[in-house]
Amino acid sequence: MTTLVHGPVPRCYALVPCAGTGSRAGADRPKQYVPLAGRPLVAHTLAALGRVPRLQATLVVLSPDDTLFDAALPNAGAEARLWTARRGGATRAATVTAGLEVLLERGAAEDDWVLVHDAARCLIRPEWVTQLIEACEHDAVGGLLALPVADTLKQAEGGCVAATVDRNGKWAAQTPQMFRIGLLRRALREAGDAVTDESSAVEALGLRPRLVPGSLENFKLTWPGDFSLAERLLMVPASNPSSSQGSAT
Ligand SMILES: Nc1ccn([C@@H]2O[C@H](COP(=O)(O)OP(=O)(O)OP(=O)(O)O)[C@@H](O)[C@H]2O)c(=O)n1
Numbered sequence: 001m002t003t004l005v006h007g008p009v010p011r012c013y014a015l016v017p018c019a020g021t022g023s024r025a026g027a028d029r030p031k032q033y034v035p036l037a038g039r040p041l042v043a044h045t046l047a048a049l050g051r052v053p054r055l056q057a058t059l060v061v062l063s064p065d066d067t068l069f070d071a072a073l074p075n076a077g078a079e080a081r082l083w084t085a086r087r088g089g090a091t092r093a094a095t096v097t098a099g100l101e102v103l104l105e106r107g108a109a110e111d112d113w114v115l116v117h118d119a120a121r122c123l124i125r126p127e128w129v130t131q132l133i134e135a136c137e138h139d140a141v142g143g144l145l146a147l148p149v150a151d152t153l154k155q156a157e158g159g160c161v162a163a164t165v166d167r168n169g170k171w172a173a174q175t176p177q178m179f180r181i182g183l184l185r186r187a188l189r190e191a192g193d194a195v196t197d198e199s200s201a202v203e204a205l206g207l208r209p210r211l212v213p214g215s216l217e218n219f220k221l222t223w224p225g226d227f228s229l230a231e232r233l234l235m236v237p238a239s240n241p242s243s244s245q246g247s248a249t
């Protein structure tokens with residue numbers, strides 16, 4: 001009889017960059033702390049991640065100057081699977097890079113998966129995160145939730161249309177974005193601070209992350225008008241919890 005010897009099963013961690021200022025949102029505080037449907041935005045995000053069975057722990061990376069998280073999540077310290085670190089940087093990439101170091105310091109391995117998820121995407125649902133994990137966990141590279149672009153795309157110049165851009169094969173990147181900790185650490189080190197998502201850094205290594213269809217509801221709160229839309233969505237029970245849109249072509 002042949003005995004198959006497997007190595008340790010890689011674990012999955014979530015890393016939530018939460019150190020931005022939300023300048024485009026125009027709120028009176030960093031947007032992750034704006035109250036929505038009875039609690040701060042980031043509390044919705046963390047509650048959803050806390051319901052993903054496959055996640056070992058969720059690390060929230062705050063600004064060193066943060067004064068609002070403790071009031072926003074007064075029970076955070078009592079939750080074994082919720083970790084915080086005040087190591088955020090000047091850019092999203094710097095915040096994520098610092099968070100990867102914290103995960104390694106806390107016992108994660110370079111081969112473990114990290115799912116980076118924006119604090120500002122508070123409509124994420126646990127089942128979408130699980131779908132991403134199941135779609136990518138046997139890949140060499142990893143992948144991300146994303147949506148095929150449905151609108152016609154315009155290139156702007158001075159407030160007018162300079163050109164119509166071919167939308168064929170174009171996807172809008174969402175989060176979570178899931179990669180091995182060691183690979184993402186190297187990718188971000190080589191890519192520097194300018195990348196706006198983890199996938200771009202990994203692509204720059206010549207790799208091709210998997211596109212996993214997400215949902216329109218998993219949008220990033222960015223502009224002032226986004227808050228009332230998110231609040232309305234948070235107030236209604238999910239009618240079709242596992243609905244995702246699009247298919248990778
Ligand atoms: N230095 C930064 C910048 C951003 N983020 C986080 O990255 C996510 C996505 O970024 P974005 O929507 O751009 O947030 P802000 O940078 O806060 O917004 P803005 O660009 O409008 O200032 C947010 O959860 C934000 O808190 C971060 O942790 N550290």
Ligand SMILES: C[C@](O)(CO)[C@H](O)COP(=O)(O)O
Nearest residue numbers: 092118173174175196197220
């Ligand atoms: C990571 C991201 O949410 C994927 O769409 C996005 O790139 C963040 O961009 P921002 O420049 O931080 O708003």
